[in-house]
Amino acid sequence: MELTEDDVLHILKLIDESKFDYFQLEVGDLKITVSKGDPIPIASASPQVPVSQTPSSGAPAAGKPAASAPQKEPPKAAPSVAEGLVPVTAPLLGTFYVAPEPGAPPFVQVGSAVTEDTTVGLIEVMKVFNSVRANVRGVIAEVVAQNGQFVEYGQTLFLVRP
Amino acid sequence: MSVSRVLVANRGEIAVRIIRACRRLGMETVAAVSVADRDSLAAQMADRVVCIGPPRSADSYLKAETLVAAALGSGCDALHPGYGFLSERAELAQACANHKITFVGPTADNITRIGDKLQARKIAAASGVPTVPGSDHAKNVQEALSLADRVGYPILLKASAGGGGRGIKLVSNASEMQSTFPTAAAEARAAFGDDTLYMERYIENARHIEVQVLGDMLGNVVHLAERDCSLQRRHQKIIEEAPAYVLSKTLRGKICKAATDLARTIGYQNAGTVEFIFDNDTQEFFFLEMNTRIQVEHPVTEMITGVDLVVQQLLIARGQALSFQQSDIQFKGHAIECRINAESPQHGFQPCPGQITAWETPDGAGVRVDSHCYGGYVVPPYYDSLLAKLVVHGADRSDAVARTRHALAAFHIQGIDTGIPFLQTVIDDPEYRSGKINTRWLEKRLEQYAATVAA
Numbered sequence: 001m002e003l004t005e006d007d008v009l010h011i012l013k014l015i016d017e018s019k020f021d022y023f024q025l026e027v028g029d030l031k032i033t034v035s036k037g038d039p040i041p042i043a044s045a046s047p048q049v050p051v052s053q054t055p056s057s058g059a060p061a062a063g064k065p066a067a068s069a070p071q072k073e074p075p076k077a078a079p080s081v082a083e084g085l086v087p088v089t090a091p092l093l094g095t096f097y098v099a100p101e102p103g104a105p106p107f108v109q110v111g112s113a114v115t116e117d118t119t120v121g122l123i124e125v126m127k128v129f130n131s132v133r134a135n136v137r138g139v140i141a142e143v144v145a146q147n148g149q150f151v152e153y154g155q156t157l158f159l160v161r162p
Numbered sequence: 163m164s165v166s167r168v169l170v171a172n173r174g175e176i177a178v179r180i181i182r183a184c185r186r187l188g189m190e191t192v193a194a195v196s197v198a199d200r201d202s203l204a205a206q207m208a209d210r211v212v213c214i215g216p217p218r219s220a221d222s223y224l225k226a227e228t229l230v231a232a233a234l235g236s237g238c239d240a241l242h243p244g245y246g247f248l249s250e251r252a253e254l255a256q257a258c259a260n261h262k263i264t265f266v267g268p269t270a271d272n273i274t275r276i277g278d279k280l281q282a283r284k285i286a287a288a289s290g291v292p293t294v295p296g297s298d299h300a301k302n303v304q305e306a307l308s309l310a311d312r313v314g315y316p317i318l319l320k321a322s323a324g325g326g327g328r329g330i331k332l333v334s335n336a337s338e339m340q341s342t343f344p345t346a347a348a349e350a351r352a353a354f355g356d357d358t359l360y361m362e363r364y365i366e367n368a369r370h371i372e373v374q375v376l377g378d379m380l381g382n383v384v385h386l387a388e389r390d391c392s393l394q395r396r397h398q399k400i401i402e403e404a405p406a407y408v409l410s411k412t413l414r415g416k417i418c419k420a421a422t423d424l425a426r427t428i429g430y431q432n433a434g435t436v437e438f439i440f441d442n443d444t445q446e447f448f449f450l451e452m453n454t455r456i457q458v459e460h461p462v463t464e465m466i467t468g469v470d471l472v473v474q475q476l477l478i479a480r481g482q483a484l485s486f487q488q489s490d491i492q493f494k495g496h497a498i499e500c501r502i503n504a505e506s507p508q509h510g511f512q513p514c515p516g517q518i519t520a521w522e523t524p525d526g527a528g529v530r531v532d533s534h535c536y537g538g539y540v541v542p543p544y545y546d547s548l549l550a551k552l553v554v555h556g557a558d559r560s561d562a563v564a565r566t567r568h569a570l571a572a573f574h575i576q577g578i579d580t581g582i583p584f585l586q587t588v589i590d591d592p593e594y595r596s597g598k599i600n601t602r603w604l605e606k607r608l609e610q611y612a613a614t615v616a617a
Contacts, residue, residue: 093214094231126227126257150235152213153222154197 086136087144088158090151094125096132098147106147108158112140120158123151138162163481165240165264169194169212169233170204171254172244173223174548175534176456177204180242183472192236194229196222198542203534212236217544223247226254233263240264240479246546249455250277250325266479268432268454275428276452280322280360286449289427291420294439294448296362303343309361310339316364319346323354325451327397332364368601369440370394371406371447373421374463374471377430378478384488385418386463386471393588393604395511400581400604401588402459402499404466407559407597408440417447424452433460433475442600458501458551461532465497465555496562497555500570500589502533503547506579508615511608515543519577524569528555528562531573541578549580563595584611 090096098106098121108120114134121132142159145151167190170177181191181204193199193208198217205211212232215222222228226248233241241263243249255270267273276282283293297313299322300306310317310333319342321329331346333339343359351357374386388406391399409417421436435457437450460471469491478484505511521537533550535541541549554569556562567589570582588594588607 093212093228093235095235125231128227152232153215154213 082141082159084161085141085159086138086162087156088120088132088134088136088160090123090145090153090155090157091132092123092125092130093153094123094130094151096145096147096149096151096157097122097124097129098143106143108134108140108143110140110143114138114140114160121145132157134158134160136160136162163264163479165189165266165476165480167192167209167236167238167240168266168476169229169236169238169241169263170208170244171223171229171233171241172247172249173199173202173204173534173545175532175551176244176458177202178207178534179472179532180244181207183470183476184242186470186473187476189240189476192232192238194223194232196544198544203536203539210236217542219247219544226251226257229254230257230261230263233258234261238263240266240476242266242475243455245455245458250453252277264479266432266475268430268434272428272430272434273454276430276454277325278322279320279325279451280358282451283360283449285427286424289423291424291449292447294362294365294450297360300343300359300361303340306343306359306361307336307339310336313361313363316366318362318364319343319359320362321346321350321354321356322358322360323350323356325453327394329353330397365439365441365448366600366602367442368392369406369408369442369599370399370437370450370601371409371417371440372435372437372453372457373418374457374460375421375425375430375434375436376471376474376478376484377425377432377434378484379431379481380483381426381429382484382487383422383425383430384484384486384491385422386467386469386491387493388414388417389459389462391459392599392601393594394601395604395608399459400501401585402462403559403562404462404497405493406440407496408442413445413447420447420449424449430454432478433471439601458548459499461530461551461553462497462499465528465530465553466493466495467491468494495555495557496559497553498562498566499554500552500566500585501548501581502550502552502573502575502585503581504541504549504578505547505581507581507584507611508579510612511581511584513543513547514579515541515547516578517541518549518575520574521576522572522574523550524552524572526565526569528565529569530554535575549575559597560595563589584608587611 115137116135118134119131120134122129138160140158141161145157168184169192170180171194184191191208192210193204194212194214195205196217214228214232241258248254252270252273255265258265286293297309300309316334319331319333329350331342333342347357369392371388371390373388377383389402389404390406391402393401424436433456435453438447439450440447504514506514517540521535523531530553531550535549552569554562554566556565570586
């Protein structure tokens, strides 16, 4: 199946107007993955999911095979940390959770006050859950990582305004 | 058994080597790297990179669960452990199996059965493979003393959980046994979590000869001839050659058959190496241990056989039958590998990490350099000091030696010290050239070298 540039633009337009966050199409050898702003959630568990978070994924990814686009840039502390914000990073690699259990309220939200010892999330490795501490005193300014996302060591999870 | 995206659970030159082999087969790669290796060549080459932890290997490359989680999280269906780190830990092979990730290596059962050195001796003996005269488990000093009397001094006291040259003590007499046994047990407990010790007679004029084997899931087993790895410093190999030029045709046939017999006995799958000690004086060979992984020195075998061993590992892991039989494998010429380490021969071979300011490798017919280094690369202080493997192929041994000499002279590394100056003196040594060496020869040569440098 051949896909012209016009086809791709048409698909992008449709997605843009829809309420979907991302879209994945697979026809034979052809794979196309498109996402709106946010990285594609790991929950799709597809092997095409990018490993590390793309710093500025404003431009939708499209290609063949789409998400095989090498993800070589290490996720720096934060792509564009606003002045004075401190990142809370993943202390280990694994699956990140914002709440103690599905359906429960998240440990913290934007605006929550945290101290060094506040548990802000969980990271699961092989069914073992490890709590993530803020390690900084302040107020959550942004929740960067998504619930259920695969995060690597050192990846930014939250931004805190001290 | 699909293998379409491979997590490379290692670093350095072997990570680069695995990525190349995957590319050749059209497989995608994900490099699992520590913070210290984010900018490594493997990280640059891989399709994706996952940071698994801090620089210290105990917090990154030695964490089996983290590696399996990294494989799952990045959509890998296979994991290649390389050599060292967790490559010979049954727990990693088992964790992969539990999560339906193809482990590019032997089964957890293979590793468990042959990985314990004492048990391996028993399996070897049962498959008709000669083992070094020695003892069973020595439980305490008293038992060690009486067992040693039967074996005869000097003996090697070995940790059953050891291997790769680690956990070995030379004991010359009974009084030494009194003092050495407790420390050897304590060291084995600390290093391997198991203080089981046993003994082997020490063969003074010995060569280290090993046989490369490949086994597939259908029970086919072949050998790819032997390597002579007698040139060692503190039990670490420095120069390796293939084939083992000291063996007669008859002995070669016997040692290779012993290796394949052992591999068949345990239903061995994937690439493995059966190590033997060869007594120069009596011309006997004895089983030492089996390494259940790809070895550092595998390229010398590739040079004389034309078989890409890492590609074979991936094909076997994918469930494919070996595409060749024993009779199809042709052995051609002679190959020599020199390990180029970041160390200072002028200063007692101290490790020498730091930034490589210039990196120029030799090339030409029959010359291969396996490395992860480049000009500007900073050699991190956290890992072993291997920078590159210079592998040279010649029509025969003297041709290979001559080519190695030229290749070493054309290898220019600046910014850090390397072992090249010492390797050059070895290659030029008349005793080395005539092949009159044993496992202790290099240490003696090293003492002479140290004296020359100091003078």
